[in-house]
Amino acid sequence: MLKVYPFFLEAAWITILLAVLTAVLGLICGALGAAARLSRFAFLRFLGAAYVSVIRGTPALIQLFILYFGGPQIGIQLDAFEAGVIGLGVNAGAYMTETIRGAIISIDKGQREASRTLGLSQWQTMYKVILPQSARLMVRPLGVNINALIKATALVAAISVVELTYTAQRYIGSTYKPFEMFLLAGVLYMIIIYVTGRGVAWLDRKVQIT
Amino acid sequence: MGLGFTIIPKYLDVILLGCAWTIGITLAAAILSFIGGILFAVIALYAPWLIRQPFRLIEWLFMGTPLLLQLFLIYFGLVQIGIDLPAFVAGIIGLGLHFAVYNSELIQTAILSVDKGQMEAARTLGLSRTEALRKVVVPQAVRAVIPPIGNNMIALLKDSALVSVIGVSELTLSAQRVIGRTYRPFEFYLMAAACYYVINLAMEWLQRKIERRISISR
Numbered sequence: 398m399l400k401v402y403p404f405f406l407e408a409a410w411i412t413i414l415l416a417v418l419t420a421v422l423g424l425i426c427g428a429l430g431a432a433a434r435l436s437r438f439a440f441l442r443f444l445g446a447a448y449v450s451v452i453r454g455t456p457a458l459i460q461l462f463i464l465y466f467g468g469p470q471i472g473i474q475l476d477a478f479e480a481g482v483i484g485l486g487v488n489a490g491a492y493m494t495e496t497i498r499g500a501i502i503s504i505d506k507g508q509r510e511a512s513r514t515l516g517l518s519q520w521q522t523m524y525k526v527i528l529p530q531s532a533r534l535m536v537r538p539l540g541v542n543i544n545a546l547i548k549a550t551a552l553v554a555a556i557s558v559v560e561l562t563y564t565a566q567r568y569i570g571s572t573y574k575p576f577e578m579f580l581l582a583g584v585l586y587m588i589i590i591y592v593t594g595r596g597v598a599w600l601d602r603k604v605q606i607t
Numbered sequence: 608m609g610l611g612f613t614i615i616p617k618y619l620d621v622i623l624l625g626c627a628w629t630i631g632i633t634l635a636a637a638i639l640s641f642i643g644g645i646l647f648a649v650i651a652l653y654a655p656w657l658i659r660q661p662f663r664l665i666e667w668l669f670m671g672t673p674l675l676l677q678l679f680l681i682y683f684g685l686v687q688i689g690i691d692l693p694a695f696v697a698g699i700i701g702l703g704l705h706f707a708v709y710n711s712e713l714i715q716t717a718i719l720s721v722d723k724g725q726m727e728a729a730r731t732l733g734l735s736r737t738e739a740l741r742k743v744v745v746p747q748a749v750r751a752v753i754p755p756i757g758n759n760m761i762a763l764l765k766d767s768a769l770v771s772v773i774g775v776s777e778l779t780l781s782a783q784r785v786i787g788r789t790y791r792p793f794e795f796y797l798m799a800a801a802c803y804y805v806i807n808l809a810m811e812w813l814q815r816k817i818e819r820r821i822s823i824s825r
Binding site: 451454455456457458459460462463466467468470471548549550551552554555561562565566569573574575576579582583586587590591 | 671
């Protein structure tokens, strides 16, 4: 039992690394997706809506398989870790698109009208008035997205990235102690999720005005 | 290797059978998660402290760890204590329990939001506490909670793909098996994704329909 700890800790770092990279890529995709969905151009709005609908309408596991196993057929060669980060990031981005879009459209319309009346351009209105306010509203729901994303990193075990779940699976196979292995991996996941949750709560308090 | 979608019709029967399994597993797990959700919610809110605690632990475990890990535990772990479940049963139990916990959260909030006066009135009219819960409070709460539970069920459909990893021949594993024979991962995973998407759209349509019906009868 003691022998497996170092492997689990190492795997936990891989999970954390995966989660961080996925979150960053997810935020980028989410910001782009939200911008597309709120665009003036119908084509971009359609692209944004299609992105959200297709990604949220199909299993993340299948998306990973298409990218990792199907990718080489269309000339995309990725190793398992890269495929995992890109697949999960694009997946998380679709959920974040809706979060970010929701926070932006929940800002009162009068704000936009007032800013435009005061002579701010459309960009200025967005960057100086709308976004600073909606950013505050985004923190908590994005935290929920990130919580889901941390658990979703387990999926890359299926394309054999050696993260926590893969490691647990491997040692369940060799030690025949599934409960212990599950508990060990589970505790590590819960620590990661707990710490992230506290971080989000801290950030949320920090950005509130009062 | 280029792409060739013309190969798909030849294996369409395998894929469609996989679809049927996916729908069956999703449905069974959905029913389990719904009943389990009500049960967990009632226990979390009304059971004595001693019974509540183990359920809180279960809830905490299920919400804080990945579903895939939970499936491994149920499928491989129960063998350790002498319960050898067929993969699809383990899959249904795993999915069902996982989503029961999420449904329970929703139902708890809904039960708390049903006016306290309802419980008091029911008690005054001579119903026992259990009767009042079963006949007055829970039915109202369940109605209020159907739209968000619908979202959970759509998530369940997508997460049902995970049971392929413990060897249940549903849509994802069927696609994998065909790929093993044809070496055409892109085409068949895309096909599987399309099937999931269609089932997903059907569920969204059904959800809208149910929501409309509930809102009229209110």
